[in-house]
Amino acid sequence: MKIVILGLGYVGFTAGCCIASEGHTVIGIDPNRKKVDAINAGTAPIVEPKVQDMLQAALRDGLFAADTAIGDHLSGADLAIVCVGTPSAPDGAHDMRYIADVSVQIADAMKRRPDSKLTVAYRSTIRPGTIEELIQPIFAAALGADSPDRVALVYNPEFLREGSAVQDYFEPPKIVIGTSDGKPNKAMQSLNQNIDAPTFLVGFREAEITKFVDNTWHAVKVAFANEIGRVCLNAGISAQKVHEIFVSDTKLNISPYYTRPGGAFGGSCLPKDVRALQHIGADIGANLHLVDSLIRSNEAHKHALFEYAAGGLPAGARILIAGLAFKAGTDDLRESPNVDLARKLLAAGFTVEIFDPAIEADMLIGANLGYAYSRLPTLERLLIAKADAETRSYDRVLATNATIKLLNLPDSLSILDIGTLK
Ligand SMILES: NC(=O)c1ccc[n+]([C@@H]2O[C@H](COP(=O)([O-])OP(=O)(O)OC[C@H]3O[C@@H](n4cnc5c(N)ncnc54)[C@H](O)[C@@H]3O)[C@@H](O)[C@H]2O)c1
CATH class of the missing domain: 3.40.50.720 (NAD(P)-binding Rossmann-like Domain)
Structure with missing residues (x-):
């Protein structure tokens, strides 16, 4: 040529x-x-x-x-x-x-x-x-x-x-x-x-954004590595050893895991431990600007998911949330972003029902119970059975995790997969 x-x-x-x-x-x-x-x-x-x-x-x-x-x-x-x-x-x-x-x-x-x-x-x-x-x-x-x-x-x-x-x-x-x-x-x-x-x-447009995604990700990696390096330096820990352990984990750390756009992070560990690392960093003068931004970024994302979930619906619309726990098939509601989503939708005046067979309101105990009820005091009334979820009419169904697969819903229903941001 x-x-x-x-x-x-x-x-x-x-x-x-x-x-x-x-x-x-x-x-x-x-x-x-x-x-x-x-x-x-x-x-x-x-x-x-x-x-x-x-x-x-x-x-x-x-x-x-x-x-x-x-x-x-x-x-x-x-x-x-x-x-x-x-x-x-x-x-x-x-x-x-x-x-x-x-x-x-x-x-x-x-x-x-x-x-x-x-x-x-x-x-x-x-x-x-x-x-x-x-x-x-x-x-x-x-x-x-x-x-x-x-x-x-x-x-x-x-x-x-x-x-x-x-x-x-x-x-x-x-x-x-x-x-x-x-x-x-x-x-x-x-x-x-x-x-x-x-x-x-x-x-x-997908091709044009590629370099921005790649280069920003590389910058995030370097900034993250250096923030962890500063924590280690100030705390008398070998940053080199820590790095060796970190990169050896190609299942969760250096892998496609946790990179798909969609749900916010939540659950019993990530938010708690990120907040604690923020505290450690401040305590030892490590100045963790990237780590400090994570919880705020996640809260912003939770709100964006609420707006995405409610977008275009008339006031008072009927919404079914399929999956309340952070992960399908578990009953841990601590810091589940889906609990916050349900709370925001209720506060906005929508009629919300929730299908999650792993959750039984009267079985929740301890911190799990406290988190769920402090945000969704009417939780017991919101939870519905499979047969009801499959036969009642809704303006929108929100698929928040794999729980949606348990339901046989009519094709005519509008289902929004908020776990993948399609
Ligand atoms: N340098 C890298 O490692 C790298 C890697 C990937 C992508 N990029 C991207 O590729 C692009 C080019 O990067 P670079 O580092 O080669 O830039 P550069 O500044 O080294 O070279 C750009 C050249 O374009 C010439 N130029 C300006 N107007 C022109 C015209 N009208 N006709 C012909 N030539 C003209 C300039 O005289 C200059 O020699 C940038 O968008 C950059 O972001 C760079």
Whole structure:
């Protein structure tokens, strides 16, 4: 393929070297004359393992050339890959001026060649909605009604890490291809044919948000590790040993567990122990900002779940909650987010009934009894039998945990799965 790369920074230049090493012809465009001259003279504009040798091999084979402007370089191209920078703007948002500029330049170049068709893949990190709200309109303004037929837009986030950029290009953790219809794009399939990685074909917005989710998660991990490190340091505990124990648990700690969006955390241990770690951190001066934010974040989520559960219902609507305990098949109501959900729905004036066969109001004892009754004093009257849940009419059924599977409900009922935020 002939591939034009726009933006020859860490991402674009590395991609150029890797793509040329697979036998494709690469034209790199960057307004920075110094970078362009250096590349054409065989000097990598970045310091990164392997790229210097790869550039020289590509130049020897006539597979890599750089220029400062698009000119006619899109002529005969199969694919354009945009790798311009998206630095922070003063308000913290991404500064999109380079994305807008480069899109206008590609669109203008295509306007000059009315029969041309091209896949344009954006690799820069851009906020969700950028393709649909900024880039598509730029192409539509230049190319008119033909734009969707002539330009196949793709969003393809980049996962390389500086220092291992070449290896990461060929062995990425995943490939994410965002298109208008979530279907494969031929040029991208050819580009990635030698790369073996889990591949996700999705819409633009799911692809666009991927990098934000990944990078923020990485930041959360580092901040968490360092907060635990500070606790250990101040308490005379070996942070290294603690880390070793923590990462050895690939069942619950380093695993997909506890990562699915949906229910708030609750139960008899998590909230209690998080609060206690907050106390320990404050007591020994460890300043745990991330840990301190967890309970507030969880309370905010509980309220968001209530609004989600009640959304669009008329005043006084009838609601069935399937599952009151934190986990299906248990009767532990301590800090169950579903108890708070029922309380908020009742306070908002809805008629609430609850089906949870593991809960018998007169069997609750101790802290379990106290928590349930202090929030739901009418609990005994709210709990109903299976036969009643299956035959009464409701405006909405809330599936809070696996308890819903025990019920045979008519298809006509509106069931909202608030455990998964679909
Ligand atoms: N650096 C990384 O490790 C990394 C990893 C993944 C994703 N990303 C994302 O990839 C994007 C690029 O990152 P980078 O580190 O390569 O940036 P960079 O600043 O190193 O390079 C961007 C290049 O784009 C050029 N440019 C600006 N306007 C242009 C135009 N109109 N036409 C052609 N080139 C133009 C600039 O001159 C510059 O050389 C960013 O959105 C970044 O967030 C970076």
